Amino acid sequence: MKGQFLTDRGKVRNYNEDAGGVFYNSFRQLLAIIADGMGGHQAGDVASQMAISLIEEKWKKSNELYSAEEAEQWISQAIIEINESIYAHALANSEYEGMGTTVVVTICTEEFITISHIGDSRCYLYSESGFNQMTEDHSLVNELVRSGQISKDDAEQHPRKNVLLRALGTEENAIAETQSVWWKHGDRVLLCSDGLTNKVSDEELASFLTTDSDINEIGKQMVELANERGGEDNISLLIVWHDSTLKEGENPC
Template structure:
């Protein structure tokens, strides 16, 4: 299930993403949060998602964990080079880039790759566990002890990224693999959601009654009620019934 919303302040939605099935019946979930002037953020995130989708959908066999990790890293490097080249060739796109969080989802495991501050969470019955670490200035300051958790929440440079897709000729990609079981789920989201809702509140919405789509829309509604200054995007896959839950 994938939903996105422009929010209450911005004129354009620079987020993109989706959940895509390949020929083998496996899933790729993607969320990208674009950045750059003159709508170039829209371009960077759209390019990233469309390229990954085109690479994924023709695949006819299931991956091992190592194959999935290698595939994600190689495809994101290709995307990075493409976006970087496009930005260099058109002044209107100069400086554009995007975050990326992408997950290959199989029956017994998932492999996540990310660059930037879009996040992945593992959903269980009792809690929401953050899988990724933000590649941001504020997170680095927090990790080094220069900022407390409370100071980091409202820091004026909170949106400064240390890594992004398309801004440099080379990109440093972080990957993680996890086993999952029936009852678990995966949430990918842009910071338009996590800047407005704590993990406990997100989990509360995801465990509420109603369809998965209704629960996702309630998350977007709450983020907008709390200001909605940024675009808000999330992709959710539940391990228990992939075919039924991916909409």
Template sequence: MKSVHYTDKGKVRQHNEDSVGVFSNKEGDCLAVVADGMGGHRAGDVASSMTINRFEELWKAEGKITTAEQAEKWLQDKIKEINLNVYQHSKSNTDCEGMGTTVVAAICTENFATIVNIGDSRGYIFNESGFSQLTEDHSLVNELVRSGQISKEDAEHHPRKNVLLRALGTEEKVEMDTRTIIFEEEDLILLCSDGLSNKVSEEEMKEILTNSDDLDQAGKQFISLANENGGEDNISLAIVKYTPESRNG
């Protein structure tokens, strides 16, 4: 697998509360994670960095992931563990009271990719069928769209756009969405925080991925365009591409 990851505090925020990482286990399988510490809460950066760091520890100790069921169970079990860690930390440290984070993570193997998400950080797939979103935002605005109360266009500028219905670490138990897709040569997975998806359209994302010479160039263009379009939030992304040489390690 080839991969890149980037995070940028943007043009407005004083601090970067996002964390991002891409890790390989002992068998060469890949785990990509983006976490967006909850804005407006103290210690959002603590919640997101705790999440990424623990995922890295757990993944590097993991053996071969051979089935989708194994990948889904691994992600679900580890997120429950990490959620409890973050929640307990917030309860025992007054400086961190109320902290939380979104999370979107993808296990990428030679046969499939399994994606889990909580909150409004997103996962996308770019393959021969085109570019499409794999995750559903756990946000008030997305629920209003799904129930037909507002249009997608209304959602873009809704005053409560940033209200999340789920986050990691804010409660003792957490619900998440998990799905598995076929992952083949030249397919590409993009994970990002809302600092990117709010500022760069799906059409622009597809165009950048189509026209970039390499993943580094694409990642830098994403950050640059999100900042050009306002950069009001932290911007984070991870890209994993299944390259032909992946099969040889």
């Protein structure tokens, strides 16, 4: 498995509140994560970086996960602990009051992937069944779409498009959605913040993922397109390609 993370400040923002990374435990299992921070006075980048650092530290100490059930338990506990840490940090530091972050995280083994998310950062999977969005945005407009009050087209221009219903670190308890699916050689996972999905359609994302180009080059092209269309937000994405099993002793990084 290969993973590539890219992030860009965009054309408008003065700083980047997104964070992410690709990490391996000692059993060569991969964890991919993207976090899109929120909060005034650059508190958003504190929240997102805390989420990344905490899960990286925890993952590198983890045991090998043999089943989807184990992976789901591990990721659920990790999110609980990270939420508690961010929430406590905000309470202890008035300048970070109200800070939080979205998070989308995927554990990738040879047989399955486990996906968990809070907020509107997304996970997509490209496989033999096509290109599918695996997560549902925890946002006001998505709930309006789901309930039939507005159309998907209306949602794109809705004035409260950026209002989240869930985030990591903003409340004492965080509720993430977690699922596991099988995947195989040749499949690709895309994690991304809304800085990408607000500018690039699902159809366009699919066209990028179905090419034979290097995943780093694919990611750069996605970022460039989002910036060409305004780049009002930070843009982050992460691609994991199930190419082959690592050979014994090979460095995955």
